[in-house]
Amino acid sequence: MKQISHQITNKYYLVVILISIFSLSCEEKLTINTEKNTYYDDISDITFLNDHFFSTNYDLSGNAGSQIDLLKFGMNTDSVYYISDSFDLDMNGQGYFAITNDGTDLYLQSKNSYLIIRCSPIGEKAFMMSDTIATNWQPCGLAYQNENDSLLALYRNLDTLSQYRVRTISKDISIESSRDEIFQLNFIDTTYYGVYALAYYNSSFFMLGVDTTLTDILMILDNDFNITEIETISDSTVVGLCFKENNLYLSYRDKRIEIWKSY
Numbered sequence: 001m002k003q004i005s006h007q008i009t010n011k012y013y014l015v016v017i018l019i020s021i022f023s024l025s026c027e028e029k030l031t032i033n034t035e036k037n038t039y040y041d042d043i044s045d046i047t048f049l050n051d052h053f054f055s056t057n058y059d060l061s062g063n064a065g066s067q068i069d070l071l072k073f074g075m076n077t078d079s080v081y082y083i084s085d086s087f088d089l090d091m092n093g094q095g096y097f098a099i100t101n102d103g104t105d106l107y108l109q110s111k112n113s114y115l116i117i118r119c120s121p122i123g124e125k126a127f128m129m130s131d132t133i134a135t136n137w138q139p140c141g142l143a144y145q146n147e148n149d150s151l152l153a154l155y156r157n158l159d160t161l162s163q164y165r166v167r168t169i170s171k172d173i174s175i176e177s178s179r180d181e182i183f184q185l186n187f188i189d190t191t192y193y194g195v196y197a198l199a200y201y202n203s204s205f206f207m208l209g210v211d212t213t214l215t216d217i218l219m220i221l222d223n224d225f226n227i228t229e230i231e232t233i234s235d236s237t238v239v240g241l242c243f244k245e246n247n248l249y250l251s252y253r254d255k256r257i258e259i260w261k262s263y
Contacts (some may be wrong), residue, residue: 035064038086042253043071045142045197045240048091049101051119053081053257055240056089056097066090068097070106070123071258081257087123098142098197100151100242102171107151109142111196113190116142116151116173117213129173137165141198141207150178154198154207157182161190166225184260187211195219201243201263204228208241208250218260 009034048054053073061067068091074084080228094110101107105126108117114130131139131153141154150168157163168179188194193210200206205221216236220229240251241260248260 003171011196020042026181033059033063034069035063036065036067036069037061037063038069038071040065043239043251043255044097045099045242046073046251046257047099047101047106047242048244048249049103049106052121053104053244053251054099054101054121055251056099058096058239059092059094060166060254067091067092068094070119083165083255088125089117089119089125094192094215096196096239097104098198099240100142100144102144102149105171107142107171109139109153111122111139112141113254116153118171127172131169131173133167140164141204143198143200145200147179150167152198152205154195154230155192162188164195181225185209185219189214197240199241199243199248201246203250206241206248208233208238 003054022100026204039205041060041187044058046055056073058245059067066088068089069086070083070089071083073081075081090092090153095112098109099106106121115128116131118129120136136158136165137155137156140156143152145152145168151171153167155165157258162184163182164185165182181233189210190214195207195209197208198205203223207219209217209219211217216233216238218231218233219227222228235252238250239253242249247262250260251257
């Protein structure tokens with residue numbers, strides 16, 4: 001009897017241990033990491049509004065919850081731009097954001113989705129809507145066109161990677177495109193990179209991209225998409241561009257914002 005009782009006791013303890021291990025395992029699986037690493041993330045495209053540059057962090061954490069901030073940049077006494085404020089956008093999983101503005105509001109478009117977001121300079125979202133375009137066209141740039149108070153959205157054809165498309169769309173995405181043109185860039189990388197940022201100034205398109213030698217370049221195209229100038233950018237960490245008056249500024253992954261040249 002004692003032996004049987006001892007065996008039963010051992011089995012009982014074994015069951016308790018197994019249940020404990022199972023419970024701990026379940027608890028570990030249910031633990032969700034929502035820690036933000038905005039400080040360590042790269043930044044993305046830039047725009048200039050109300051005497052400040054704005055960008056977003058390229059979320060590298062892989063964590064759950066809100067991971068993307070609208071970043072506001074001020075300039076210190078050494079004329080170096082730094083993050084002076086940030087605003088939680090309550091978003092995750094969007095990757096690189098293109099960004100532009102119309103003089104009042106900011107407009108963002110994710111490379112991972114077709115969402116175009118309108119928000120205030122403190123991150124208050126007015127709307128999130130999608131451009132009506134086939135899924136083989138991947139977003140790769142967003143700019144503001146002052147002449148007709150509209151947005152310019154640049155897309156890359158994932159089925160023909162040297163083919164690009166510019167659409168003029170209303171700011172509230174409610175009106176069909178007034179301009180929708182497809183053009184070729186045969187000297188641009190046809191793997192992962194391609195063209196990744198867009199600015200519009202003085203009736204010209206300014207695009208950042210990677211060429212077939214995997215070199216970062218700045219391309220200037222006229223209003224008919226003819227190449228007028230190509231410049232090599234030696235710093236491969238470049239990620240975005242925008243105009244401040246007639247000066248073109250570039251952003252870099254490590255949160256630098258620097259003037260490129262005047263046009």
